Amino acid sequence: MTAPQRSWAGTRIRVALLLVLLYAGASTVRWLHLGAEWPARSGQDEISTYERRFEEVRSVLPSRGVVGYLGHPDPTGATPREANAASVLHFRRYLLAQYALAPVVLIESVAPEFVLGNFDPGTQPSPPAGRWEKRDFGDGVVLFRRSGP
Amino acid sequence: MTLALAMSFVISTTTGVLLLRLLWPRDAATCPWPLLTALGTGFGAGLSAVLLFLWMIAVGPTRGFALAEVGLLALVALTSLVRGRNRTTHHPVSSDSRRGSRLLLLLVLVFLVTLTAAAAAFLSTLRQHPHGEWDAWMNWDLRARMIFRGGEEWRTAFSGVIPWSHPDYPVLVPSLVARSWLYAGRETLLGPALVAATFTFGTVALVVAGLAALRGWSQGLLAGLLLLSTPFFIIHGTSLYADVPLGFFFLATFVCLALDERYGGATSRFAMLAGLAAGLGMWVKNEGLLFALAVAGGILFANRSDGWAATRRRLLAVGAGLLPMLILVVSFKIAFAPPNDLLSTLSVERTLARLTAPDRYYVVLREYAHHIASFGQNKFGSVAWVLTAYLLGLGVSQTEVSRRWVRAGTAALVLLLAGHFMVFVSMADELPRLLNSSLDRLLLQLWPSALFLFFMVVRTPQEAAADSFVMGRPLEDH
Numbered sequence: 301m302t303a304p305q306r307s308w309a310g311t312r313i314r315v316a317l318l319l320v321l322l323y324a325g326a327s328t329v330r331w332l333h334l335g336a337e338w339p340a341r342s343g344q345d346e347i348s349t350y351e352r353r354f355e356e357v358r359s360v361l362p363s364r365g366v367v368g369y370l371g372h373p374d375p376t377g378a379t380p381r382e383a384n385a386a387s388v389l390h391f392r393r394y395l396l397a398q399y400a401l402a403p404v405v406l407i408e409s410v411a412p413e414f415v416l417g418n419f420d421p422g423t424q425p426s427p428p429a430g431r432w433e434k435r436d437f438g439d440g441v442v443l444f445r446r447s448g449p
Numbered sequence: 450m451t452l453a454l455a456m457s458f459v460i461s462t463t464t465g466v467l468l469l470r471l472l473w474p475r476d477a478a479t480c481p482w483p484l485l486t487a488l489g490t491g492f493g494a495g496l497s498a499v500l501l502f503l504w505m506i507a508v509g510p511t512r513g514f515a516l517a518e519v520g521l522l523a524l525v526a527l528t529s530l531v532r533g534r535n536r537t538t539h540h541p542v543s544s545d546s547r548r549g550s551r552l553l554l555l556l557v558l559v560f561l562v563t564l565t566a567a568a569a570a571f572l573s574t575l576r577q578h579p580h581g582e583w584d585a586w587m588n589w590d591l592r593a594r595m596i597f598r599g600g601e602e603w604r605t606a607f608s609g610v611i612p613w614s615h616p617d618y619p620v621l622v623p624s625l626v627a628r629s630w631l632y633a634g635r636e637t638l639l640g641p642a643l644v645a646a647t648f649t650f651g652t653v654a655l656v657v658a659g660l661a662a663l664r665g666w667s668q669g670l671l672a673g674l675l676l677l678s679t680p681f682f683i684i685h686g687t688s689l690y691a692d693v694p695l696g697f698f699f700l701a702t703f704v705c706l707a708l709d710e711r712y713g714g715a716t717s718r719f720a721m722l723a724g725l726a727a728g729l730g731m732w733v734k735n736e737g738l739l740f741a742l743a744v745a746g747g748i749l750f751a752n753r754s755d756g757w758a759a760t761r762r763r764l765l766a767v768g769a770g771l772l773p774m775l776i777l778v779v780s781f782k783i784a785f786a787p788p789n790d791l792l793s794t795l796s797v798e799r800t801l802a803r804l805t806a807p808d809r810y811y812v813v814l815r816e817y818a819h820h821i822a823s824f825g826q827n828k829f830g831s832v833a834w835v836l837t838a839y840l841l842g843l844g845v846s847q848t849e850v851s852r853r854w855v856r857a858g859t860a861a862l863v864l865l866l867a868g869h870f871m872v873f874v875s876m877a878d879e880l881p882r883l884l885n886s887s888l889d890r891l892l893l894q895l896w897p898s899a900l901f902l903f904f905m906v907v908r909t910p911q912e913a914a915a916d917s918f919v920m921g922r923p924l925e926d927h
Contacts, residue, residue: 319839320674338573339577
């Protein structure tokens with residue numbers, strides 16, 4: 301190998317290593333920024349906050365079995381885009397309620413004896429058709445219990 | 450509680466490392482502790498997850514499991530003490546083991562800085578989002594809660610009444626989360642965080658240690674550096690999904706296949722360990738089944754010139770490691786899991802219609818190209834371009850690239866990508882949405898294995914420099 305060829309090969313190796321180091325450097329800066337965003341208090345995230353809404357109702361629900369679920373908003377909308385957004389929000393709230401209340405299984409139905417209502421705070425939900433006892437836990441969380449046919 | 454969680458980690462890791470050391474072939478040239486520890490951490494976690502599932506079938510999710518694991522560890526430690534007294538630990542002689550190499554020192558320094566920064570980002574992100582992301586609440590940690598809270602009724606976790614939670618998915622990750630809570634005595638968000646950290650940083654350790662043992666420390670550190678710098682790898686690790694754990698077992702399969710070719714002449718143990726790692730992948734996610742098939746296909750392809758007898762021997766050894774996990778997974782699918790929601794909605798007519806629609810192939814191909822080219826994007830650029838430039842700069846080691854396992858591994862990755870391609874084409878209802886939400890995750894599962902394969906075949910800086918002496922001295926000394 302001639303001297304210019306050796307020099308070119310050496311340069312290629314150095315440039316290749318430099319590229320790896322630059323790529324790593326760019327990510328390291330990002331990691332440092334993320335690391336510096338350390339929250340002062342834990343448990344203030346969206347999911348933990350949402351879960352706390354169900355703490356009280358969890359204590360009166362049966363410890364196991366299937367419980368009905370009535371959610372909000374309705375998965376409908378004026379346009380397909382709005383309907384899709386409402387549907388995603390409806391589903392997200394449903395699965396977060398399921399996540400909070402496990403091992404009780406929540407199904408989107410009013411057939412079971414207990415039906416959990418998960419509504420926007422401040423709304424006045426009406427019970428499903430039939431005779432139901434209603435207990436309001438505040439913040440949009442309501443528990444319906446079948447009291448007759 | 451923190452101590453109990455630490456114990457859960459130490460017990461599974463120590464059991465895994467000691468078992469691996471017992472299995473390590475006596476005549477293998479190397480038994481490096483960094484590699485044993487990295488592999489043992491994953492195998493130990495996998496073993497714990499399997500044992501807990503069997504324990505639950507026998508007695509339910511009870512705290513007695515921790516005592517049983519301590520008993521198992523004592524047994525393994527005793528056996529290791531008796532059988533390992535005369536064993537010595539050799540360290541590999543790598544091309545860059547000369548202490549004081551300036552390049553190696555630089556790489557160690559940069560790696561440690563990046564590791565520290567990545568760990569800080571990982572912890573900070575988890576503190577901001579301790580419940581992880583969508584699939585963690587919908588599937589992995591929901592299932593762990595149903596197991597832990599369910600007590601005797603833990604099988605409710607696989608109820609077909611909530612098919613959207615994918616109750617047919619294998620349960621390595623939920624089992625490990627539930628196990629951490631059994632040790633702690635109560636639910637804590639530190640449990641899933643510990644599982645995520647174990648596999649995220651365990652994968653980095655395995656890439657570094659595997660390459661260090663087989664190709665030298667500089668190669669290992671470079672690969673580890675790129676893995677730590679892949680934004681999606683660290684961020685997704687904090688999402689508490691199962692893709693990073695699955696990627697660990699894919700990588701472990703590749704490392705064991707490489708060890709098998711290097712040191713497995715007189716033993717089938719590394720091939721069996723490769724099968725076991727692939728089997729544990731099947732216990733993480735359904736994609737593990739496709740991976741096991743792809744590995745078998747890759748071995749068939751790579752060994753075709755050696756004759757059927759040699760190929761059969763290797764396949765049987767891998768299959769022997771895989772078999773226990775295959776039995777477990779099949780039993781789980783039959784006895785516990787409801788039908789897969791994707792498969793159960795399939796019809797021959799709809800599938801044929803999809804398979805004969807050219808636009809679906811075009812959409813999937815376009816997204817494959819886009820997601821691969823932009824994978825690992827940070828402010829500097831995509832990691833795919835960094836690797837391309839690195840390959841052009843250093844070149845390929847002809848010795849390494851001609852190895853059978855390299856052909857097998859490459860074929861397995863291609864088959865796996867092709868398999869996912871056909872799944873997208875034939876099964877996905879909302880194709881663009883599904884590609885957008887899952888293709889990066891599928892690539893992430895393969896990413897540690899692809900990096901390992903890349904740095905196995907690309908020349909080390911020392912090898913490349915040997916061909917380009919500058920002023921009569923190798924590059925690394927400048």
